[in-house]
Amino acid sequence: MRSDHAQGIYPSPVNPELLLPCGATDNGEYLFWITDPQEDPDAWTIAVNEARGPRWFTYDGNLTQFLVSVLSGNTTVPQFPRGLLQSGTDFEPSRLDEWSPPLPPASPPSDPEVIRQWARANGYDVPMRGRIPARVRQAWEQAHGID
Structure with missing residues (x-):
């Protein structure tokens, strides 16, 4: 987007540095x-x-003003489908009494390099970078009493 804006190709309406994504359509x-x-x-x-x-x-x-205006039919966004509101709009209130905050991970994330060092010291073959094989991670967790 920055490159297109700088070259005048399909430019955004403002400097791309000022754009912060806040939503997307299906x-x-x-x-x-x-x-x-x-x-x-x-x-x-x-x-x-x-x-x-x-x-x-x-x-x-x-x-909020944008959503109200579009969903009430007062604003038409050319990029949105023509029949966007034909089936009507339906709002369902949140049920805060059914909501609970996400639980923290069962165990704190571990440093991959620490696991690699432990694995090499214990005879496991692990790559220098990238994903640590699941069997190695499981062995490390078991050795360190992590469920």
Whole structure:
């Protein structure tokens, strides 16, 4: 995107450094916050990039305003399917009473280099880089009492 912008090929509506992805459609369009001014996120507006093409759409409002306007039919985004709202919209409230925060990992992540050193010292053949074989990791966890 930076290269295209610098060359004037399919340029984004603003400097790509100001674009922060905030959503995507199931068709592949990307929604971006235009992060200007950087110190005032409430003033950030929206840009939509076509899934497989150069077109951009900008909306002069925040993300909530954009969603309300599109879903109420007041704003048409050319990149979105024509029949987007034909089946209607349906909102389902979150059930906070059913939500629980994710649990921390059962064991803290371990340094791959530490595992490699242990494995070599204990006769295992391990690659210098990349994924550590599962059998080696399991042996290391067992030797260190990690369930």
